[in-house]
Amino acid sequence: MNDTYSIGNVRRPAFLSLPERSSKPRDLGLTHVLDKGQTVQSTQSVLATSAPLIDVWKFGWGTAYIDTALTEKLALLRSAEIRSCLGGTLLEISWAQNKAPECLNWAAEVGFDAVEISRGVAAMTVSDKRELLCRAAESFEVVSEVGSKDPNEVLTPEEWTSEVAGDLAAGARWVITEGRESGTVGIYREDGSIREDIVAAAVRGGGIERILFEAPRKDQQAWLIRTFGPEVNLANIACDEVLAVETLRLGLRADTCDVARSWQLT
Amino acid sequence: MNDTYSIGNVRRPAFLSLPERSSKPRDLGLTHVLDKGQTVQSTQSVLATSAPLIDVWKFGWGTAYIDTALTEKLALLRSAEIRSCLGGTLLEISWAQNKAPECLNWAAEVGFDAVEISRGVAAMTVSDKRELLCRAAESFEVVSEVGSKDPNEVLTPEEWTSEVAGDLAAGARWVITEGRESGTVGIYREDGSIREDIVAAAVRGGGIERILFEAPRKDQQAWLIRTFGPEVNLANIACDEVLAVETLRLGLRADTCDVARSWQLT
């Protein structure tokens, strides 16, 4: 096997025709992972093999606030050229305690590249969120979340389109669509199935390249890849499933092996 | 951010008001983890970041008997000031083979600090269990389990109160309420929801500080924290979810972010 090609700076055998994949730094096809409490060692272990495949690393909800390994992990991510992102819930809690500026100052001091701005748990209006978003955008790349964590609080498609468009206009780099770690709210029904009208409404608001879809479950990842192609942005991926998600993108797993036929090949 | 405070010997930023948390050695607010077959490396990895948050480390069911890393792991736990506890099923199987004394001798020789006494699978009466409990209490801290692993074998609330109280009177340091790794028996229904009458009956029997609630699922952990506060004792926590559970205690995750408002703040 002398013939190889590169995906994400990684040399591979080349006997198969596979969909194109961009390399870092990517504008499309981003993989955003959810860190639920990785140790220093498990972070090193993931980065050693999967760094070229990871674009954004989110410290889930408020874990960063109490993670004794935070400084060390942020340094590892910087070396691996992966954006670090603060979870939205921590900033919401800070906002509710009138400590949003303190939270943003702290995030800047410890060295976060990005922050997530959400209104999933605090009693924030869209206008409160936009104000926070604008302030955060002065110092960080902003990932703005749309969608509630409460399965009973459902936005209409029109509200989705409008909030996505407005957040981007206000300075968000990306909009992330709520799905949680469980994949049962926001763009998903309680059984994890996809609300296709909501997904379409979100895309109308921002365009496919500005949306990060939270998609923790394999069936959700596969649906998004079959619908939008291998270069759809996927978020809230478990840190130890990055390689598995990459095989889904490339049509190397049963769930998406029709992808290579549907999307343009190398 | 110069202003920091400590939780469990860990320095943290201090811009948020959070519920109080005790430090080790704790009398309340214990986190008890379930080891389902950790390797030496993964044990080191967990302890390096989470040791101040872990109070009891249970070697699940009979894993200790065949774990080639047992000696090394027990030494790591001792250094980290975490109690090691032998799983109850191993002692039940030994009892059924008339080898309970041999099992306890072996546990003492290899250096366990605590043993769990249960009657979840063997045909033991309460009186058989008490006899074993008294013998074990001579050499170990005893964690006594109440509740069956069989979803069809349900104790009444009165039986729960009485067995909890009796086990503590017989010398148990704590009572652990059955939930298994799955969270679908004992104090839970088969769908994982909480039998509130059983929880209340257990608490009546021992008081909240003497009960370790097996709570493997996030919704179960959140319910217990919202009901009994951040310092409820939680058991059968997965080794890689210790930091996530700590954020639930402190109200730093959506599921419990009302905790900081409900419980006394620092």
Added chain:
Amino acid sequence: MNDTYSIGNVRRPAFLSLPERSSKPRDLGLTHVLDKGQTVQSTQSVLATSAPLIDVWKFGWGTAYIDTALTEKLALLRSAEIRSCLGGTLLEISWAQNKAPECLNWAAEVGFDAVEISRGVAAMTVSDKRELLCRAAESFEVVSEVGSKDPNEVLTPEEWTSEVAGDLAAGARWVITEGRESGTVGIYREDGSIREDIVAAAVRGGGIERILFEAPRKDQQAWLIRTFGPEVNLANIACDEVLAVETLRLGLRADTCDVARSWQLT
């Protein structure tokens, strides 16, 4: 505790009567694990404690094709005397692109010991599969898969018996019965329960020692162990559940603790 005995080259305490377990290299009682994207470090960590318990290590679906740690992991497996096996989906995709010979050549060059031959996703007939199987058997131990990944495409028991027998006659070392990572197809219903008639039909076709049962879920592992004994071959075991599965085989967990009574003891 001076009295110890060995299982799989591992010394253990010996106060309990447990079912017999064979040592490596095993003809029966094989444990076959599914690697969904292990890192080098997590591979080392698993092997350090569980190598004597693992017989076959499958690189799931197409992960091997893009795993930058492949060479290093294959070397680790060789040192640990564990067979490396290429996932069937990669070869199916290669076959569909008329690249099956290229795939087999590559697998030989990088050093795989075994390959899985399946027809779970590509439009292959039994005769196509047999042709591929015969070619592969020239260079590899062959694990031939029977059963579809599509829950709607169900073989009759007679078809199972015939395909199992035919694959073995054509040169397969083992037949692996489809269950996927989820345990919801092939020999299982969509809810994970066991199709007992299909299991029986597979055994009729090959004999218990030539079948590797994909059994990712604990209830499925326990059913197979209670039905066929501790030395049943189990496949698609998660890499971090090897020790837990071994306790099931030995009757050291609640789900199978009747095993020691039902099967011949040491």
